[in-house]
Amino acid sequence: MKMVVIHILRNRLKDPALLKHMVTAYPIGYIVKKSDLGHYPWMKLALGKTDSKGD
Secondary structure (H helix, E strand, C coil), X not given: XXXXXXXXXXXXXXXXXXXXXXXXXXXXXXXXXXXXXXXCCCCCCCCCCCCCCXX
């Protein structure tokens, strides 16, 4: 099941129309590395406990 979340984060959310509906994702059991962010620039890490968009 966790690979479904990863697939959506990596492949489906590069569509801006879908991305604007995304609030946050917790891919439990999967490590998101900084190198992942280079390959998938639409993915952003939260910067604090109240940051839900990674801005």
